[in-house]
Amino acid sequence: MSSPRTLQWVGDGQGFVRLIDQTLLPTRLEYRECRTVEEVWEAIRVLRVRGAPAIGVAAAMGVVVGMQTHPGDAARLREVCAYLRTSRPTAVNLFWALERMERTFEEVRVALSPQAIHERLLREALVIEDEDRRMCRAIGKAGATLIESGDGVLTHCNAGGLATADYGTALAVLFTAQEQGKELHVFADETRPLLQGARLTAWELQQRGIPVTVICDNMAAQVMKEGRIQRIVVGADRIAANGDTANKIGTYGVAILARAHGIPFYVAAPSSTFDLSLPTGAGIPIEQRDPGEVTHGFGRQTVPDNVPVYNPAFDVTPHELITALITEKGVITPVETRTIRSVLTSAT
Secondary structure, eight states, X not given: OOOOOSEEEESSTTOEEEEEOTTSTTTOOOEEEEOXXXXXXHHHHTTSSOSHHHHHHHHHHHHHHHHTTSTTOHHHHHHHHHHHHTSOSSOHHHHHHHHHHHHHHHHXXXXXXXXXXXXXXXXHHHHHHHHHHHHHHHHHHHHHTTOOTTEEEEEOSOOSXXXXXXXXXXXXXXXXXXXXXXXXXXXXXXXXXXXXXXXXXXXXXHHTTOOEEEEOGGGHHHHHHTTOOSEEEEOOSEEETTOOEEEETTHHHHHHHHHHHTOOEEEEOOGGGEETTOSSGGGOOOOBOOTHHHHTTTSSOOSOTTOOOOXXXXXXXXXXXXXXXXXXXXXXXXXXXXXXXXXXXXXX
């Protein structure tokens, strides 16, 4: 069974981006049409589309949307890309995709007509989408070798098909293991404050018939202590050169618990999520989000008025707590600068 398509380009060069509005899941599966760059920006910012790979694809398509009325205009391209960069700061795929669209424009701006340039930008955005789809499948194949039938697997946040162009990263490992006939039981951290694990991961796993149990974030240690977890697999939004990994807030705590209980902790991500310009995770920008996500996260006020709220969207897990990185190029272990560069620069 395949997941509903997270996002896609509809039409020709004068088309639009159609995406699942993930803020409505799990009770409503509805699609949203983004016909302006402002609508794409808003969809990324408020998490209608989320997950590092999917954000990258959406941004690339957002460039095409933003250039439809100004084909071939270099100033407009710079404006559109600068604007999209302000949507979210942590997921490196956003910046990677926009830089790739800018390079594509520069490569053809002199030789081609404005309309041909625009068609080339659309083609590049679709290539980025297709590459992500193929990388996800390869990640699943590489990671499934680490999963044994009968495993209980814990995951945090959502790194499934909803977070990518197709199939997912962390969940791709589980989907592939299932397709290989391995029996699994997944424990999904609810992932406060926006409940991506409870709302999205549980929904995706249920759609595919994989047994899943949702737990509150603060239950993870007890579930590990009870021996219910044999593997932990999470996604990533940015990985530094040494393997330090930014992922949804709470991931760092899960990694510490995994070390305390002797449980392998895996991070699954495509090569586009690595930021080799950063030696360590200390340089990864951490997005700060609206306090209202905490104070009114369940539809009613849960924090007294005038009490400050600290709401970082991500944390950074040190590389020494990560057993292996799972990429489309293979499994990276030990997690350190030398092995990361060796695998990422190898031919596929």
